[in-house]
Amino acid sequence: MLSLNERANDLLEGAMASAKQVLHVPIAMGEPEPFTKSALHSEMCVLIGFTGDMEGQLIIDGGTQAFSGLGGAMFGMALEGEMLHSFVGEIANMMAGNLCTYMSLKERKLDITPPTILMGDMKLFPFVAGFSVPIGIEQIGQLNIVLLIHTDKAG
Numbered sequence: 001m002l003s004l005n006e007r008a009n010d011l012l013e014g015a016m017a018s019a020k021q022v023l024h025v026p027i028a029m030g031e032p033e034p035f036t037k038s039a040l041h042s043e044m045c046v047l048i049g050f051t052g053d054m055e056g057q058l059i060i061d062g063g064t065q066a067f068s069g070l071g072g073a074m075f076g077m078a079l080e081g082e083m084l085h086s087f088v089g090e091i092a093n094m095m096a097g098n099l100c101t102y103m104s105l106k107e108r109k110l111d112i113t114p115p116t117i118l119m120g121d122m123k124l125f126p127f128v129a130g131f132s133v134p135i136g137i138e139q140i141g142q143l144n145i146v147l148l149i150h151t152d153k154a155g
Helices: 004-022 063-075 081-105
Strands: 027-029 039-052 054-061 110-112 116-123 129-137 141-152
Touching (some): 004 054, 004 141, 039 063, 063 081, 063 129, 063 141, 081 110, 081 116
Antiparallel strands (some): 039 054, 039 110, 039 116, 054 141
């Protein structure tokens, strides 16, 4: 039986692989770091919950400029307002969906919740493990993937 750290590492690897597959622009993936903060302040981020063998949240934090620039790079036009919110939600859906597929190849079951766009201060608790991975996008800015694991049922 795999430890929580090994299963969390699979989840982290899956999230990083998903970002590379979904973001159709050149990216520079940073090194994963433990995430231990109890709060997150963001101009704009998107949160998708996951349930199944592990429960937690995938957060993609980037701010309006980075998300709008990403939309411009991927679709040829900068996005704003409701179109930007829709785009951010769809990027999160695609990344979370790819993460579920990746985890199924590791014989783990995950389901996702609908995306929620968040702005401002958020309290993050409780979680048993957390990771953050910076993603640099040339001439656009930076996104951060934050993975929070609340429970691990596969232990």
